[in-house]
Amino acid sequence: MHKLNIRAARHDDIDRIMELEDDGFHQRIQEDKSVMLERMQHFPAGFLVLVNDSDLATGYLCSELWDSDGSLQESAFALGHDIKDTHRSNGSQLYISSMTVAREYRGSGLGKKFFQQSVHMLRTELAQLRGSILLLSAEWTGAHKIYQDSGYTEIARLKDFFAAIATHDADAIIMQTQFSEQR
Template structure:
C-alpha cells in the first residue's frame, strides 16, 4: 500500500469510493472534487493497493482510498455564538454551516497560506475497511501534509456523530470536539438527521510521525 498524490485522471476511482462511502444525500459531486484538485492539489492524497495480486488482476494499482484537504486562514468564532440574540444566532450559525457543508466551493474557503488544515473528506472502499488501513492512511496522510506545510498550526475536521469508526480514529490522535452542528447531516431515515461534530487537533501531534518512502513506489508513502 502506498499514499500518493491524486491526479485528474483518478476522478473515476475517487467517485467510486465516494459512492461506496456515503449516502446519496451527502455524496460530493464530481465537479467538487475537480475543483479541489485544481485549487489545492497538494492537499489531495490517495491510497493505492500495489500488491502483486491486484496488479495481476487489474493490470494496474487499485485506488482504494482518498483524503482531501484545504487551508483556511481562520475558523468561525464559536465562543460567543450561544450568547447572541435569536436573529444573530441564526445568522452566525448559518455562516458556520455554509463553511462546513458538503459541496462548498473551495475557491472561497481555501487560502494558500492558511494556518488551519481542514480535512474536507476521507474515505475507503468497503473491502479495505475494518483492517486498520483507515487509521494508517489518515495518520500518514495528515503527517505528510503537516510535515510539508510548516505554517499549519491546527487540523480541523467535521464528522457525523453516527460515524463511530471515524470518531474512534480522530479521538485516538488527539482530536477534540469544539462545536456541534445539530441536525446537520441527512440520514437514511428521511425524517431524521444527525449532528455534525467539529473537531480540532494541534498539527504538532502529527509532525513527529515517521514513514517509509521508496523510489520503486513512485515516491509514495508506504504503509
C-alpha cells in the same frame, strides 16, 4: 509503522475517486465530480489517494487550508461548497473535508493508518500548519474513533446538520487538534 502507498491524486483518478465516494457516503451527501475536480485542481497537494500495488486508489483524503481566526462559519462545511471560497494558500489550519477507504479494505486498521500517515505527509510538506479541523456525523463511530485516537477533540456540534441521512442522531461534530512542534 508500515508505510502505506499514498500519493497526490491525479486527474485520471477521478472516476475511481467517485466510486469510492459512492461506496463511502449516503447518496444524499455525496459530492459531485465537479466539486472533487475543483478541489484537486485548486489544492493538489491536499488531495491524497491511498493506492494498491496496481496504483489503483483504494482510499482518498481531501483537504483545504483555512485561516486560524476561528471563524467557524457553518457554510464553510456545507456540502458542495466551492474550495475557492474557503481555501487560503497560507492558512495554518488543515481542514479535512473528506476521507474514505474502499469497503473491502475496512476493519483491519487501514483507515486509521491512512488518515494518520496522510496528516503526517501534509504536515511535513506544509510547514505553516498549526492545527487541523474536521466535521463528521455523530453516527460515524469508526471515523470518530480514528480522529479521537489521532488527538482530535470535539469543539462544537451543529444541530441536525445530517438530518437528510441520520437514523438516530443528526448532529454533526466538529473536532480540532493543535499540532505540537514535533512532526
